[in-house]
Amino acid sequence: MTASEALTGFTLSWRVDGLGLFFAVLVLAIAAPVTLYAIGHRRHERVGFPGGGFLHGLFVLAMIGVALAGDAFTFLIAWETMSLASFGLVLADHRRPEVRRAAWIYLVMTHTATACITAAFLLLANSAGSLEFAAWTAAAPALDARVAGLVFGLGLIGFGTKAGAIPLHIWLPRAHPVAASAISALMSGVMIKLGIYGLLRLGFDWLAPGPLWWGALVIVIGAVSAILGVLYALMQHDLKRLLAYHSVENIGIILLGAGVALGARATRADALVALGLSAALFHVVNHAVFKALLFLGAGAIDGAVGSRELGRLGGLVHRMPATALCFFVGSAAISALPPLNGFASEWLTFQALLGLGRGLAPSAVALFPLLAGGALALTGALAVACFVKAFGISFLGLPRSDASAGAREVGPLEVTAMVVLALACVGLGLAAGPVTRVIASVLPQGTAGGTLGILGGAGTPIAARLFVPGISVALAGLAVVTLGAVRLLGPVGSRREPTWASGGLIRGNNQYSALAFAKPLRLMFRDIVRPIREIEVVHHGESRFVASVHYRSHIAPVFERYLYGALTGSLVRASHVIRRAQNGSLQTYLAYVFVALIVALVLAQ
C-alpha cells in the first residue's frame, strides 16, 4: 500500500509513455526558468500572497501528474488539482473586483470542461469495463461509432475549453493577464497545452480512427481560433491581454496540425498522420517557449514601469537592454519569422495542410485544409503586424510616461530566465530537424508511419525541404557581404540629430500610439472585430470652449454577448422555472423524497 492509498483509499495509477513523457518534460523545461524568474521577481510583483509559492509548486506538480496519469481517476484528480491551483493563483490579487470576476469565469469554464471530460471518461470506462487508459486503447476498435462520436464531441468541448479554442476561449484573456507574470507564463505556456494533450490522447489513443469530419471540424476550429485570436490581440493595448489572445491564436495553429492528423487517420494515410502530429507537437513546444518568454518580458516591464498599458511605455530598449533583446527574439519567433522556431513549426503545419489537401483531392473536402492554409497565412501576417506593435510601441521610440523614462533593468535571475528561453527559441529553430525526429519517436502507437525530418517529409503528397541552419548561415553571411560590399565605396560618417518633427519638438506623447498603429487593420476588419468608438466632449460651462475630450475605443464582446449571453440567459430562465418547486415547506420536500424513492425502485426493477 502506497502513501496515496493510505490517505485516500484509492490507488493512483501512473504510466510513462512517449507522449506523456514529452508533455511532462515540457512542463518541467518551462517551469524551471519560469520559477527562477518568479523567485527573482517576487519583490516587484504587485500580486503576491503567503501561500503563493506552495500553489505554484502544486500547480507544476499537478500538470506533470496530468501528463503521466495512467487511469481516468488519477487523471481527473491531477486535472482538478491543476485547475484549482491555477484558480487560486489567478485570484491572488483578489481585492480588485475585475480579478474576482476573471477568476469566477475561469472557475465556471474549467468546471464545465471537467464535467464534459468526466462524461466522456464514463462512456469510455463503461465500454472498456475499466478505468485504465491501456484498457481503453485495447477496447477502442470495439466501441460503437455513435458513442465514439459522442465521446469525441464531449472531449472536444472539455479539452478545447482548457486549451482556449474559440468559442470556448473567453476565460483565457481574462484570467491570464491578472495573475502574476510567472503564473501567466505557466498557464499560457504549458497549462493550455495539456488540453491539447487530452485531445491527442482522445483522438489517437483512446478512440479508433473516426470519420473524416472529426479532422475537418478540428481544422475549422483551429482556423477560426487562429484568425480571431490574432485579430483580437491586435485590438488590445494591455500587453498581457494581447499576449493572452495570442495564446488563442497559437492553440488554433496547433489544432490545424492536429486536425490534419485526425483527418489523415480517417483516410489511413500514416505518413500524413505523423506529419500533422509532428507539426502540432513541435508548435506546442515552440509556443510554450516563446509565450513563456514574452509573458516574463511583459512581467519585467510591469515591474519596472508599474504599468503594462502600451500607451504608457516606450523607449525601454535603452533602459532595459537585456529584456528588450529577449523580447525581440520572442516577438520574431511568435511572428513565425525565419530562422526561428515559430517559423519551423508553422512551415510543418503548412506542409501538413497542403499534404492533406493533395491527399484528399479531387474530393471537395480537400478545400478544408487548403483554405485553412490561407487562414494560416493571414494569421502569420497579422501576427507580424501585432508584434511590430507590441515590441515597437513598448521598447522603441521615446518614453510615453515618466515611469517609463525612469525604468531600470530587472535583476540577474529574471534576465537569466529570459535569456535561457530566448536561446531556446534560436536553438529549437536551428535544431528543427533533430527535434522533429525526437517528436516522431514519441507519437502514439501505430501513428509513427514514415520517416520524418525537417529536410522533407518522406511519403507525404507534397515534396518540400527546409534546412534552417542553412537559411541562418545564409542570412548572417549575406548581412556581412552587404556591409562589406558597401564599405568598398569608402568610409562614411554618421552623426546623431533629433528626429525631424515638422518643425515641432518630438516628445513621447506625439509619437504614433498603439491605438493608431492598429487603426488600418481595425477598419479593414471592422465587420469581424466590431470596434466601438466613444467620444465625449466636455465644454466650459455654457461656453463653446472645449475643456476636455474623452476618447474611448474598444471592441464589442461578440462571444460574451451573443453566445454566452444566450446561454446564461436560458440558464437563469430555467432556474426561475425550477424555483417554483422550491416553496420552502418541509412536507413538500418529504413528498419529493418519497416520489424519488418510488421512481428509483421502479427503475431498479
Place this chain on the structure above:
Amino acid sequence: MTDLVATVGQSLLQLALLVALAPALSGLVKTTKAWLQGRTGPPLWQPYADLVKLLRKDMVVPEHASWVFRWAPAASAAAISVAALLVPAAGRAAPLSLWGDAIAFVGLFALARFVLALAALDTASAFGGIGASREVAVAALAEPALLLGLFAVAMRTGTTDLSAMSDWIATHGSAAIAPSQILAFVALAIVVITETGRVPVDNPDTHLELTMLHEGMLLEYSGRALGIVLWSTQLKQIALFALLVALFAPGAAPSGPAESALAVATSFAKIAVLGLAVALVESANAKLRILRLPELLGTASALAALALVTELLLP
C-alpha cells in the same frame, strides 16, 4: 564540401546578377512611364547613379534610435537576398533550393518587413509610425493571396520547392496551362504589384509623407543606410518578377553552357517585359485610397482560392 562550394558560388553569381540588374528594372519602369506620359524622363542608368551617390554619403541617425534602427538595413537586405536565392532566376535550379521553399520565400520577406517597420517606430517620428502601420496592414492582406496562389501551383506540381515547381511547368509545356494556372497568375500579379509598392497600391515616386506606405517607413534613413534599403527594395522587386517568370513562363531546359547563357538572357528579357507591363498598369491607374485596398487584395485572395477550387475540380 564541393557541393557547398558550388552552392556558395552559384548563390553569389545569381545574387550578383540580380543585384546588378535590379536598378535597371526600376529605371526601365520609370523611363517607360515617363515616355507614356509624354515626358523625356530620367535615363535608364539614373537609379545606379542615385544608389552610388547615396552609398557614399554620410548618415544622419535619430539621436535616440537604438540597435534596431542601426541594423535593420543590413538585416532586411540579407533577408531579401536569401529570398532572391530561393527563386530559380538564372538557370533551372535556384542556388538555395535545397534549403528553403515557397513558404520560406514568403517568410523571409516578412522578416525584412518586420525589421524595417520596427526601425520606423524606433525613430519616434509619427510619419514612421503611419508608414509602418500601413505597410504591415497591407502586407497582412497580401500574404494570404500570395501563399494561396503559390499553393494552387503547388497542388498542381506536387511540391512547394520553387525550382521543382518551375521545372514541372517547363517540362509539361502547353499541358501546364490550365484554368487554375491562369487564375493563380492574376492573383500573384496583383500581389507582386502590392509587394513592390506600385500604383494602384502605393506610389514609389511620391514625396508627400501622408500618402506613402513603404517610403514613409524609410523617412529617417539617409546616406549609406538609405542606399542599402533602396537597393534591397529593388532587389525584392526583381526577385518577385523573377518568381512570376519562373512559375508561369519558364524556358525549356538548357543543355550546354551557350544555351544556359541564352536561357538566362531570355528569362531576364521576360522580366523586362513584365516591367513594361507594370509601367502600363501604373500609367493607366490612379492610386487607390488605403481603405479601398481590401477590395483589391480580397479579389486577389478570392482568385487564388478559386484557383485552388478549379485545381481540385478540373485537374
